[in-house]
Amino acid sequence: MFKELNPLLHSELRLAIISLLVSIRKADFVYIMEQTKATGGNLSVQVEKLRKAGYIKATKTFKNKRPCTICQITPKGIDAFEEYVEALKSYIQKTD
Amino acid sequence: MEDRKIKESESLTIITEMIKNARTNLRARINCNILLIWGYVTFFVSLLVWVLKLTDAFSLSSLVWLIVPLTCIPASIWLHSKDTTGITSYIDQSIHYITLLFALVCTTVAFSTLVVDFPALFIELLLIGMLIVIVGTLIQFKPVIWGGLFGIIAAHLLLFTPDLLIQLPVFAVTILFSMIIPGHLFKKSISADV
Numbered sequence: 001m002f003k004e005l006n007p008l009l010h011s012e013l014r015l016a017i018i019s020l021l022v023s024i025r026k027a028d029f030v031y032i033m034e035q036t037k038a039t040g041g042n043l044s045v046q047v048e049k050l051r052k053a054g055y056i057k058a059t060k061t062f063k064n065k066r067p068c069t070i071c072q073i074t075p076k077g078i079d080a081f082e083e084y085v086e087a088l089k090s091y092i093q094k095t096d
Numbered sequence: 097m098e099d100r101k102i103k104e105s106e107s108l109t110i111i112t113e114m115i116k117n118a119r120t121n122l123r124a125r126i127n128c129n130i131l132l133i134w135g136y137v138t139f140f141v142s143l144l145v146w147v148l149k150l151t152d153a154f155s156l157s158s159l160v161w162l163i164v165p166l167t168c169i170p171a172s173i174w175l176h177s178k179d180t181t182g183i184t185s186y187i188d189q190s191i192h193y194i195t196l197l198f199a200l201v202c203t204t205v206a207f208s209t210l211v212v213d214f215p216a217l218f219i220e221l222l223l224i225g226m227l228i229v230i231v232g233t234l235i236q237f238k239p240v241i242w243g244g245l246f247g248i249i250a251a252h253l254l255l256f257t258p259d260l261l262i263q264l265p266v267f268a269v270t271i272l273f274s275m276i277i278p279g280h281l282f283k284k285s286i287s288a289d290v
Contacts, residue, residue, distance in 0.1 A: 022112065
């Protein structure tokens with residue numbers, strides 16, 4: 001039986017953001033943009049969706065007098081990612 | 097990347113790719129430079145204190161040790177401010193807090209010698225050695241681990257040499273082998289794109 005995949009994470013960009021933040025503790029917006037090769041506008045929308053779901057924390061700050069957004073995964077985000085990977089396993093095992 | 101639904105097989109590719117991208121230790125060079133600054137300053141200050149004690153040129157030569165925190169702390173803050181990587185990994189965070197804890201303990205130990213007489217250089221070297229072993233384990237670089245272990249062993253040797261005029265050069269040489277040389281080896285091992 002297939003487990004249901006979390007629709008919020010089952011999107012190319014949102015999954016990439018969460019996977020990146022699971023691996024590193026904190027990352028700024030520019031770094032996430034470089035790694036995911038997403039546009040600034042699109043990334044902002046997806047970050048906001050993840051923030052509203054409580055999966056990430058976005059802190060606006062200044063770095064060298066320039067505005068900077070630091071994103072950090074929350075324990076809820078880590079749980080959601082782990083559940084997503086667990087659900088994904090059921091699909092992979094089925095295709096094996 | 098876009099906001100689009102993906103196939104299950106694609107999910108695995110995205111997760112793997114992102115974890116692989118994040119694996120690069122982008123702050124390695126900054127952390128390495130901080131280690132080298134502390135190493136070099138401690139090395140030269142310990143030699144300076146030794147020369148001052150040897151020549152009896154300055155009666156409060158122990159105060160010269162203050163040069164270490166007074167130069168290294170601002171230098172470390174300045175190097176951190178130069179950080180343009182925009183990320184903080186779990187390892188970076190752990191190294192930061194462990195180093196901060198050890199620096200605080202080393203400073204309190206140094207100030208305690210003003211009140212109580214005890215083998216301060218032995219304790220300082222033991223703490224430095226332990227810190228380097230922990231950092232070496234976190235960054236998974238063997239020469240740093242060996243350097244730290246060398247520091248721990250050398251610290252015990254200081255217990256058998258109660259003369260401060262012998263302890264000080266031993267302390268300086270140990271810093272050379274446990275901080276400066278492993279620091280340079282680590283710097284050399286960092287790839288050019290970091």
